[in-house]
Amino acid sequence: MPKPGRIKPPMGHDNAWWWEQAAQGVVAIQRCTQCQTLRHPPRPMCSECRSLEWDFVASSGKGTVTSYTTLYYPQFPGYEYPLNIVLVDLEEGTRVTSCLTGCTPEEVDFGMAVTAYIHEDEDGFKIPMFRPAAKGGI
Amino acid sequence: MAVSMKNQAAVAGIGTTKYTKNSGVSELALACEAVRNCCDDAGLDPAEVDGLVTYTMETSDEIEVARAVGLGDLTMWAKINYGGGAAVGLIQQAVMAVTSGAAKNVIVWRAMNGRSGQRMGQGVSGNIISSDLIHWSWYMAYGMLTPVSWVAMIANTYMHKYGVTREHLAEVAIAQRTFALNNPNAAGYGRPLTIEEYMAAKRITERLCIYDCCQETDGACALLITSTERARDLRQKPAVIRGVTQASTRGQEQMTSFYREELDSLPEMELAARRVYAMSGLGPKDIDAACLYDAFSTEIVMQLESFGFCERGEAKDFVADGNLRIDGRLPNNTHGGLLSEAYIHGVNNIAEGVRLIRGTSCNQPRRAEHVLVSSGVGVPTGAVIFGRD
Ligand SMILES: [Zn+2]
Numbered sequence: 001m002p003k004p005g006r007i008k009p010p011m012g013h014d015n016a017w018w019w020e021q022a023a024q025g026v027v028a029i030q031r032c033t034q035c036q037t038l039r040h041p042p043r044p045m046c047s048e049c050r051s052l053e054w055d056f057v058a059s060s061g062k063g064t065v066t067s068y069t070t071l072y073y074p075q076f077p078g079y080e081y082p083l084n085i086v087l088v089d090l091e092e093g094t095r096v097t098s099c100l101t102g103c104t105p106e107e108v109d110f111g112m113a114v115t116a117y118i119h120e121d122e123d124g125f126k127i128p129m130f131r132p133a134a135k136g137g138i
Numbered sequence: 139m140a141v142s143m144k145n146q147a148a149v150a151g152i153g154t155t156k157y158t159k160n161s162g163v164s165e166l167a168l169a170c171e172a173v174r175n176c177c178d179d180a181g182l183d184p185a186e187v188d189g190l191v192t193y194t195m196e197t198s199d200e201i202e203v204a205r206a207v208g209l210g211d212l213t214m215w216a217k218i219n220y221g222g223g224a225a226v227g228l229i230q231q232a233v234m235a236v237t238s239g240a241a242k243n244v245i246v247w248r249a250m251n252g253r254s255g256q257r258m259g260q261g262v263s264g265n266i267i268s269s270d271l272i273h274w275s276w277y278m279a280y281g282m283l284t285p286v287s288w289v290a291m292i293a294n295t296y297m298h299k300y301g302v303t304r305e306h307l308a309e310v311a312i313a314q315r316t317f318a319l320n321n322p323n324a325a326g327y328g329r330p331l332t333i334e335e336y337m338a339a340k341r342i343t344e345r346l347c348i349y350d351c352c353q354e355t356d357g358a359c360a361l362l363i364t365s366t367e368r369a370r371d372l373r374q375k376p377a378v379i380r381g382v383t384q385a386s387t388r389g390q391e392q393m394t395s396f397y398r399e400e401l402d403s404l405p406e407m408e409l410a411a412r413r414v415y416a417m418s419g420l421g422p423k424d425i426d427a428a429c430l431y432d433a434f435s436t437e438i439v440m441q442l443e444s445f446g447f448c449e450r451g452e453a454k455d456f457v458a459d460g461n462l463r464i465d466g467r468l469p470n471n472t473h474g475g476l477l478s479e480a481y482i483h484g485v486n487n488i489a490e491g492v493r494l495i496r497g498t499s500c501n502q503p504r505r506a507e508h509v510l511v512s513s514g515v516g517v518p519t520g521a522v523i524f525g526r527d
Pocket of ligand 1: 037
């Protein structure tokens, strides 16, 4: 039996496109085509101008840690512990929740520079994550 | 013309089951027992109950409870969303019903096998999530599966910014455990907690340990809301509802409001505070005791600022000075709270607010003219102020 993997997102109208981009190596940011406001997580309407029309831009993947935590317990199959979780303010201005790999829990800090990369699970699932900027990204 | 809800309704009955780790009975059985005990406490014939309100997460439907207990004809019922954020929303629904005439005697309740059945601490699963599955998926995919993982993010920002230490959180946990030592129905009964035990406790997340997290409990709690006038004819001293509101603010998510500019405060709790103070005509200085929602110890510290008991960043000093203890400025969760009594999704905290007004708390402070109770933190929530008749 294969090892259980991480819990996969359901693929609906409002989010599947983001994961499809991730699978192609892109950290996407949704953009209102009427007023150009960027938003994340994706939603069907722009809360600034109420337009339903949108496209997306590819993030540079560069950002800083605005908050973080490390999860120790309970531990679920499909994830590696201790698990660093970060809120990253991307240089484009939106914020994304993700994992930070390539450093110990003690090394994570507020304001640290990070870079996105696409992590691939053993089962082939691709998911954007971050590592310290010094270690390179997408 | 708008109708004022101030002073129109009161809590006239409290019913609980035993709070355990393995009830051995169905959640419906727990609900029925709490509802029956609530009617008995109030001295109200269950056939007079004509309104019911519970949680969307409740597994026992209104008519199942009504049929099993033998309640009367129902003219209103409702379910409120967002987990522990619903607690005060139940009260608001009941007050609106009583004030408008939609119903005369409304029972609100929550019944859960929260330890032996679906455990909250074990995180989200297909049983809990439904239409907001996509919302949760942005976090589940990354391993944020439990309430403590969602709460830790904002707690860590707040602690970092204002220099809150584990010693401050320990005081919250130990103060409430000390209260639980006098409460035979509390998980913490007979189990004192020392600072040494706290500091050595198992780390759950950066920077929360097991004692910062609430209980998981099998049990139920029900409350009867009726008009203040009717409550005066019933058995117990009424806990008059001076102000009540639900509150959700811009950028609100369920547990993961991570995308607001600042992450060091609780905007929805600040809205709840403005609303209950305005409706009641009271302010923080008038509040003698509180039951602030405490799924996690950090939530107490942050709410002290939301409700104006301290300036931003000063709650840690307020806590360290012993103000949450019996002889402090704001005795808080005098039954032990969710941390040390039981986790009945916050309805048990409302019940304690009522006991404080009645003067029947197991840790009755010297003064309790007005008591503030809040519901879930980090979710769409609410607050209520009780006063003496
Ligand atoms: Zn727009």
